[in-house]
Each structure stands twice: as structure tokens, then as C-alpha cells.
Amino acid sequence: MNTKTIREKIGLLIDETSGKTLAEEGAIRHIGVDAEKNLVILVIALHKTGGENEEKLRREIARIVKLDLGYSGLKIQFEEKRKLESIVNRDVRFIVVTSGKGGVGKSTVAVNLAYALTKLDKTAAIIDADIYGSSVPAMLEIPLEYPKATADQKIVPFRRFGIELMSTAFFTEPGKPVIWRGPMLHQMLETFFYQVAWNKHLDFMIIDAPPGTGDVTLDLKNIVPTAEAIVVTTPHLAASDVATKAGIAARQLRQNVIGVVENMAYLENPQTGERDYIFGQGGGETVAEKLGCELIAQIPLQQPENHLAIYEPDEPNGKKFIELASYVIACGNYHII
């Protein structure tokens, strides 16, 4: 028995939300057979998941797989078509930049990592998920305007410095505080993942997470189970303690922690090269040790020369971010199971 027989038989079933057969809809996205366990694994894309239709299909598929074809087990995952067509199902690496604490340079790292990736011929986009402390549009020098829509009603992302961006800030009136509650926030994130016409050849999606380890991080987990994380801290103990917690939360959500970035590590005298450790020393190393991962960058305090927040690769901090981006590219992605 092979997957072809399974495909043929299941293909005849009808998805009542569209009135077409699963074969006509191209709904059968994956068929796997675990010979050892005599188990069939299916991924089926429906127009709309849930409800009576899904239940009915589940029963009919179980009847075919178990009774007609004699397998002892069946695992079905139903997904909505729009989700399958979104970036979530493409070969994109999702990297959450997290810190626990605000003001440590999370957005600075997110933006400059994305920029350095583009300098290394990768395509990168940013989702600004720091709803209450959104700063990425300003850092990329993008004025706050309502986004445009494509012909098929997808949201057009903003683009600057070769980086695509979507932020809740584009949906609020400038200067007005954000008052979205949990469910609305969740909806907003879903919208960013499924309804934005992101570059079809995106390599990296950088997510600027809000401080803390709350709702948004969990929401992200539900949408992108394979996200990786970079933990940002300053050398100060107060920041590193919270950053460790953020890292542990990422671990609990089974995100692969790529490493720790220590920002505002020191101030260097351009004449003498002498380093002043204004915020103390050791925060980055401590967090890395506690999380069992590497300290992958130490970024000194420095004003960007040409832009508001972006360092060009020929500036000292620009070089640091190119090194960080190279590291991120090289470490590849693996998932903790």
C-alpha cells in the first residue's frame, strides 16, 4: 500500500465549505506513513477549519484510512488555506528579539540585525510586536501612515533601507496611546503573519518583542512554533536578571536561543581606544551562562553617524552587526523537540 492510494481515496471527499472535492481543491498538502506504527499522517488545507464540516471530514477520513485501508492509527492536521499560503509556511527563519526589560536596545538590535542581513544579501523583514513601546517605524525613519492594500486585499508592508516592516503603530493615530486589549492584540499579530504581502523570497523575519514574557510571546508561539530567539541585555545586573527570565521563557516555549547580545557594553574613547564600562561588566556573560548559550555580540555605546538608529557597515558598531548577522546566518536553524 502506498500514499497514492490514500491520496486517491481521500481526494474524493468533499469540503463542504467550498463544495469541491479535496483533490480538486489541492487540499491534501501532506501524506506520511509511519510503517513501524502503521500510522498515517495527513495535513489537509480547508477553506475554513473547525465546525461540522471538519468533524465530518475527520470521520470520513478515519473510515477510509482505518477501515478500508487497514491502518491502525491516524493523525490529521487541518489548516486554513490562507494560513498555508502565508509566510508562516514558507522557508523563513523567524527570530524573536527579546529582553524582558525595555530600554536595553532590543529595537536597536532588531533593526540593525535586519539591516546587516540585507548587507549580506539576505532578505529581511521586521514585525514590530512591541505594541505599547513601538519604536521601529521611527528608527527606520518611516512616517506613520495607514498602510495600503494590494488588489487581493493584502496589506502592503512598508519598506526602508531594504527592510520590510509592519507595525501596529501604522494603525493607530499618531500621538494617541494604544488601548488594544488582549484578543485584539492577538488578532493584530495574526493579521501581520497571514494578511501582509511580505516579500515572497524572505529569508528572515525579525520580531521585535515587547518587554516581559507575556501574552504576545505566547501568541507568537502559537503562530510560529519554530521561532528562534536572541536575548538582549545590558552589562547591568538589573537588566541581566530580567533578560535571563526572558531567555528561560523562550526556552520553555521551545524557541532555540541563538545567543545573547550585550548592548551598551562600554563607551570607547575614539582617540585613546580606552573603554569606559559605564553600566558595569559581566551582564551578557552571566545571562549566557545561565541560559547555557553563547554571548554572541558586545555592542558599545555609539551614536549612528548617518541615520537615526542604523549603523552603516563601515562604522565600528556597523561592523559588530555584520559579525552578528554572519553568526546568525551560519548557525542555521534547528528545532528543539
Ligand SMILES: Nc1ncnc2c1ncn2[C@@H]1O[C@H](COP(=O)(O)OP(=O)(O)O)[C@@H](O)[C@H]1O
Ligand atoms: N549601542 C547603543 N549606543 C547608543 N545608543 C543606543 C545603543 N543601543 C540603544 N541605544 C539607544 O537607547 C535607547 C533605547 O534603545 P531601544 O533599542 O529603543 O531599546 P528597547 O527596544 O529595548 O526599548 C534608544 O534611544 C536607542 O537609540
Ligand SMILES: [Mg+2]
Ligand atoms: Mg523597543
